Amino acid sequence: MIGRKFKVLYTDYNPFCHDCNVKMSCNGTNSHWINKIREVRKQEYICPKCKYSYVTKLDFIPKNCNYTTLVQEKGLKQGLIEYKSLEKVAETIRYIHGHEPSRQTVLNHINANSEKYLGKIEKKLDEKIKKGKIEL
Ligand SMILES: [Zn+2]
Numbered sequence: 001m002i003g004r005k006f007k008v009l010y011t012d013y014n015p016f017c018h019d020c021n022v023k024m025s026c027n028g029t030n031s032h033w034i035n036k037i038r039e040v041r042k043q044e045y046i047c048p049k050c051k052y053s054y055v056t057k058l059d060f061i062p063k064n065c066n067y068t069t070l071v072q073e074k075g076l077k078q079g080l081i082e083y084k085s086l087e088k089v090a091e092t093i094r095y096i097h098g099h100e101p102s103r104q105t106v107l108n109h110i111n112a113n114s115e116k117y118l119g120k121i122e123k124k125l126d127e128k129i130k131k132g133k134i135e136l
Pocket of ligand 1: 017018019020021047048049050051052
C-alpha cells in the first residue's frame with residue numbers, strides 16, 4: 001500500500017436527462033483539486049438525444065471554490081474558541097490539511113460562511129432551550 005497512488009472518481013448513479021428522460025452517457029472526466037492538495041476526477045455526462053451535458057457536482061464543496069465546506073468553517077470555529085490572527089488560522093489549517101490558504105482566503109471563507117454557520121449554532125441552542133423548557 002505504501003507508495004501506491006489511487007485515483008478518486010466521483011460519479012452520479014444512473015443519471016437520466018431531465019428533458020428527454022433517457023439515460024445520460026459518460027463523456028470523459030474533469031480534474032478538480034480538493035483543498036488545493038488532492039486531485040480527484042469528476043465524471044462528465046451527456047444526453048445522447050439533446051446533447052445537454054453536466055459534470056458530477058461535489059456537494060461538500062461550494063460552487064467555484066477549491067476548499068471543502070469543512071475546511072472553510074475551520075477559520076470560524078477557531079475564532080469561536082479564542083482570538084487568533086488570520087495568519088495563525090491559516091497556519092493551523094496547514095498543520096491539519098496540508099495546505100495553507102492565504103489570509104485573504106481565510107477572511108473570505110469567514111465572511112462567506114459566518115451567517116450560515118452561526119445560524120446553525122443558534123438553531124441548536126434554540127432546540128436545547130426548547131428541550132430544557134427554559135424560557136427567556
Ligand atoms: Zn436530453
